[in-house]
Amino acid sequence: MIPMRKIGAIVKVTFLGGVRDRTLFGIFVLGLLLLLTIPVFSYFSMRQTTEVAAGYALSVSSLIGLLLTVFMGGNLISRDIDRKGIHTVVTLPISRSQYMIGKFIGLALLLLVSLLILYILAAIAVLLTSLQYPPSKPLQWEIYLLVGILEYIMLLVISAVSVLFNSFATSTFLPMALSLAVYCIGQSTALVKDYLTKAPEAKEISPLVSFLAKGSYYFFPNLSAFDIKNAFVYSLPVNLPYLMMVLLYGMFYTGVVMFMATFFFGRRDLT
């Protein structure tokens, strides 16, 4: 139980550090302000006000979640290294892996709380809109919950990737930029692969580009699989076994990346 307690201490410090962080607070407040603009944004819709409100609310929550992950993840360990705090940590009776896992769980907890608040407020806004402008199909809140869970797991994947970059990066900027890049690549690889295999124009693309694109599809996290926003917005049926598999995939991918991160960090020269 002692390693658990040690990790717990790191989790607590990371979580509280995140709560006190002004940048993160700023991003969070921005999210709340954006959610307040839901009625204005959806008002312009001609025939699907509630659907527009729901799509907007989910996109805002997702964007804020991403910003929180990237900023918080970028600072996670490199800040400790920059401020020499890491030297104190190294002298503590705690292994580097425990330190790293504690940092990751702290970030995950912070994201959970932030996402929970954003999703609850977004739900209230969407619900109020739907009372005034009933959607063509009734809203299915169990799908909303699923959207939130998948979004959270996706952010955990990004967090793990960010922790991995932290394990060898020497500045805070690098992990932020790289994890954002991984997010962008991860969101598009499935689309690009589909295009390459299905579109007739794709035959003219050079084999090298095609090979790289397909390679990225298997190497980078496939983040578009976690996106089921339209299922809630338009009350579409969902394929539960598939989503369960996506969920497992997200967790295992996170696990693999965390293993790599602890491996690199264990061998890093911190002096």
Next chain:
Amino acid sequence: MKRLPLFLLVLGLCGFSFSKVDRMRQDQALPPKLLLLPSKEMTQVLSFGNEILLAQLIFFDSMFFVGSLEAPPTPQINKELYHTLDTVTYLDPYNLDSYYFAQGVMSWNRSLLEPLNALLRRGMAHRSWDWQLPLFYGFNQFYFLQRPEEAAIYLNKAYQLNPKNEFLPTLIARLYYQADETEVAIYFLEEMIRNSKSEKLRKWMSVRLQAFRIVLFLENAIDQYQERYSSQPPSLEALVENGMLKAIPADPYGGKFYLDEKGKVGSTSKFAFAPKKSAVQGK
């Protein structure tokens, strides 16, 4: 306290310069433009998982653009609008706003009818519960493409999806007996106007509705003439001369109604406002 006069001076200058900018901006305002979009596949990749939001933003842009036009869109603008709406519905094939808007703005332009119908087919494939899309599609089949059987299939679909639509069964029944085109168009326009939230679209459709009501009125007078004299009137003026009409009503589009060789009522305006020189062009 020395700072206060300085602050007021800077504030005054700021206000002055802005009032100038505001006035000059009005003079130099570039004509409104539609967003220049890359291919729809590229746009989807660049949305990074926010297809619904991006589709809605692009749609709003095109809606505001059309709202800023002084006259209904020209064929060139319609072509650009089609590309935009094609992208919107590719990103989010469930977006009802864009189908509704496409039907309202593009359907009276013959060259865009096939692309518009392709959009509607995309919509019907996804929004399988929606009665409005088969209604639009069926109307286009009947009115523009003169395919009453095809139209009846889709209007029937629309009715089955929403049995509250009481006007549909009568309409479908009449389609088989060569329904009067004008009457169907009036039905359809009334339905579109009733459901429209866009002020501009409603205004344009209302002018069209007004024109079609006049056409129907003239057609009824022609029918009366035929009953009385067992022959087609040689012209609309003949209806006035024979006392069936007091005068030929004015075309709300500014044209003049006439009777073509097939005995159909037409207008020199072709039911479109003459393009004004000041009308804003697209790109």
